[in-house]
Amino acid sequence: MAVAERNGSSIVIISRNCLFSLFLISTIFLLFSCFSVLRSTGFHHFVDTSSLTKSKPLTVIDNSRNNLQEEKEIIQKKDDAKCSKDNKLLLKVYMYDLSPEFHFGLLNWKPEGDSVWPDIKTNIPSYPGGLNLQHSIEYWLTLDLLASEVYAKREACSVIRVHNSSEADAIFVPFFSSLSYNRFSKRHPNEKKSQNKVLQEKLVKFVTSQEEWKRSGGKDHIVMAHHPNSLLDARMQLWPAMFILSDFGRYPSNVANLEKDVIAPYKHVIKSYANDASEFDSRPILLYFQGAIYRKDGGFARQELFYLLKDEKDVHFTFGSVQKNGIREASRGMHSSKFCLNIAGDTPSSNRLFDAIASHCVPVIISDEIELPYEDILDYSEFCIFVRTSDAVKEKFLINLIRSIKKEEWTRMHDRLKEIEHLFKFHYPSREGDAVQMIWQAITRKIPSIRRKIHKSRRFSRTVTHEEKELRSLSLPRNLW
Ligand SMILES: *[C@@H]1O[C@H](CO)[C@@H](O)[C@H](O)[C@H]1NC(C)=O
Secondary structure, X not given: OHXXXXXXXXXXXXXXXXXXXXXXXXXHHHHHHHHHHHHHHHHHHHOOHHHHOOOOOOOOOOOOOHHHHHHHHHHXXXXXXXXXXXXXXXXXXXXXXXXXXXXXXXXXXXXXXXXXXXXXXXXXXXXXXXXXXXXXXXXXXXXXXXXXHHOOOOOOOOEEEEOOHHHOOEEEEOOOHHHHHHHHOXXXXXXXXXXXXXXXXXXXXXXXXXXXXXXXOOOOEEEEOOOOOOOOOOHHHHOOOEEEEOOOOOOOOOOOOOOOOEEOOOOOOOOOOOOOOOOHHHOOEEEEEEEOOOOOOOOHHHHHHHHHHOOOOOEEEEEXXXXXXXXXXXXXXXXXXXXXXXXXXXXXXXXHHHHHHHOOOEEEEEOOOOOOOOOOOOOHHHOOEEOOHHHHOOOOHHHHHHHOOOHHXXXXXXXXXHHHHHHXXXXXXXXXXXXXXXXXXXXXXXXXXXXXXXXXXXXXXHHOOHHHHXXXXXXXXXXXX
């Protein structure tokens, strides 16, 4: 009896416990979901929603209806104060007035008077054509910054140049490093060092001695190095800065990484496919690839794939780089293909992906280390096929996969390509939602984490030891200390 009684009361206690835990768990869930909603609405402060409203909205991380009102208000506010300095949503950028030898001087522009910048109302120095253009990001961003002061009513404004660096969100280093690499990396017989090396040395000396650099340790600086071989020397000193890169292929992960850096698209060299009325059945080539055959590192997959695909009758696979008159031929080829291959070469990325997008040819990406522009707000799986290299080199794997994608699915991806292609186009003047705007917005999304890092680094600034100072002045990545 006593035993039964005891059991009875313990059952009551157990069920009370159960009820209490249930209550506790549901409360936690409720709090958690409130928190998530708050967080997702906060996110929109750092995304320029205006570029996302054209045609079908991009798949933004959060699509909940609660944000619509806020989005509208943001767009409204933006229209009111469109490109003015009072617009709190604009990225405010301070640009160093570097000597022209670092930027437009590399385009043979000569300064008149004492300004180091061209008067863009009357004269826009032009950029050399051909393959140089794929890395011309430095040129378009700099022009857009200059334009932000001249044209109050720009069609698109994600950024504005300010002259007081204390008011800036970021500090822009206008060195055209890719052009410097393309043009001046060969050492002339009477020179000790190439001009490209000399410029990098000068740049490091200048930038690291500036008040702005010392204030943040360089963390809020924007340094462009889109060509994988550009800035090879200076990057070891300028690594605390945010780099604008094409990929991380040639970088140690402590010098460049997704957390602090921004991946920008290549400028495509293939002709855009205007008024594309093509369909699945009107594009005769199933799969298209043109590129160099043998690449040093990581490019072995190209050769493997060539042997796997060379006997498929509707596959176009040729070796050779897309040079001058090759461009017209490659344009025609990509415009007539359903799928376009992007295989890692000696770097994980290449402009072929952006050529494929401009051709509305569904990209098939075989590059395990590739990083993609604006992937935090853009879902590439909607218009690209990704295949792991280890799978792609299996007998028949790739061709079976491609052949299994039927008209309906291909058409959906093709339509999506036409919707998003403008995100990868560079213009001057820049247009709403083009690559120039998208890159500034990607930079804007990094600003809160930069601020956090800067603030955190100041925690113990009163008690910095002599040793720490010494280490910092060596400017080595933290895990090399
Ligand atoms: C620059 O901005 C800071 C912060 O807003 C301000 O204190 C300072 O007076 C400004 N400097 C000049 C020269 O206007």
